[in-house]
Amino acid sequence: MRHPFRAVFYFLLFCAAAVAVIELRQWFHRHPQDLPWTELRLDQPTGRFTAARIAALGDDAPRCRAMLQGAGVRDRPAPARIVDDNCGYRDGVRLEGRNARTADFQPGGLVTSCPAATALLLWDQRVLQPAAQRHFNASVTDLLHAGSYSCRRLYNRADGGWSEHATADAVDILGFRLSDGRTVSVLRDWSGDPREAAFLREVRDGACRLFTTVLSPDYNAAHRDHLHLDVADRGPAGWRACR
Numbered sequence: 491m492r493h494p495f496r497a498v499f500y501f502l503l504f505c506a507a508a509v510a511v512i513e514l515r516q517w518f519h520r521h522p523q524d525l526p527w528t529e530l531r532l533d534q535p536t537g538r539f540t541a542a543r544i545a546a547l548g549d550d551a552p553r554c555r556a557m558l559q560g561a562g563v564r565d566r567p568a569p570a571r572i573v574d575d576n577c578g579y580r581d582g583v584r585l586e587g588r589n590a591r592t593a594d595f596q597p598g599g600l601v602t603s604c605p606a607a608t609a610l611l612l613w614d615q616r617v618l619q620p621a622a623q624r625h626f627n628a629s630v631t632d633l634l635h636a637g638s639y640s641c642r643r644l645y646n647r648a649d650g651g652w653s654e655h656a657t658a659d660a661v662d663i664l665g666f667r668l669s670d671g672r673t674v675s676v677l678r679d680w681s682g683d684p685r686e687a688a689f690l691r692e693v694r695d696g697a698c699r700l701f702t703t704v705l706s707p708d709y710n711a712a713h714r715d716h717l718h719l720d721v722a723d724r725g726p727a728g729w730r731a732c733r
């Protein structure tokens with residue numbers, strides 16, 4: 491004999507499934523930055539796969555350059571630098587006078603790969619400036635760096651893997667100059683004044699959502715004086731190193 495409530499049960503189950511599908515579709519629509527198959531757009535918030543997608547721009551220099559231009563920065567393509575299979579870059583960008591609301595790079599004339607330039611731009615806009623406002627009621631005017639391109643293996647060893655610096659996909663950040671005249675230094679302030687230390691940790695953590703590798707003084711003594719940020723392409727799964 492048919493149970494009288496069986497039809498009602500299946501009807502309710504169907505309704506619940508339909509509501510779940512609609513909710514899921516709406517969530518997908520609202521969170522393209524958290525889905526592995528959507529394309530990067532700089533007007534979307536930072537999401538689970540943003541860093542992996544920025545790194546993947548290394549395979550599509552024209553799209554990367556067009557996106558930077560669309561973001562309103564005055565970055566200019568830098569001449570290609572081809573040394574050998576391990577060293578050099580084709581998609582260099584000279585980071586000069588990005589725009590009125592972003593920090594300058596000191597020393598000037600910094601050239602990075604286009605994906606690294608993209609990650610640096612988003613880091614500035616989404617992480618550095620808001621953090622400086624919150625902690626110091628100031629803006630970051632200068633990013634103090636120790637360069638990007640350098641034809642070398644990891645830790646300057648004679649053999650082993652090549653550094654992301656060898657393709658200008660990495661940059662080393664020594665500190666920040668702020669609009670109130672203050673300088674925040676990784677070496678001096680990581681374990682120093684609580685306010686500066688909190689700022690440095692916040693910008694390190696924020697970088698972890700935009701770069702695929704972030705190495706800070708927490709990682710090892712070799713990084714006691716800088717944040718190493720790079721856009722190593724580790725595939726679409728979004729694997730990142732944040733230490």
Ligand SMILES: [Zn+2]
Pocket residue numbers: 655660661662717718719
């Ligand atoms: Zn480095």
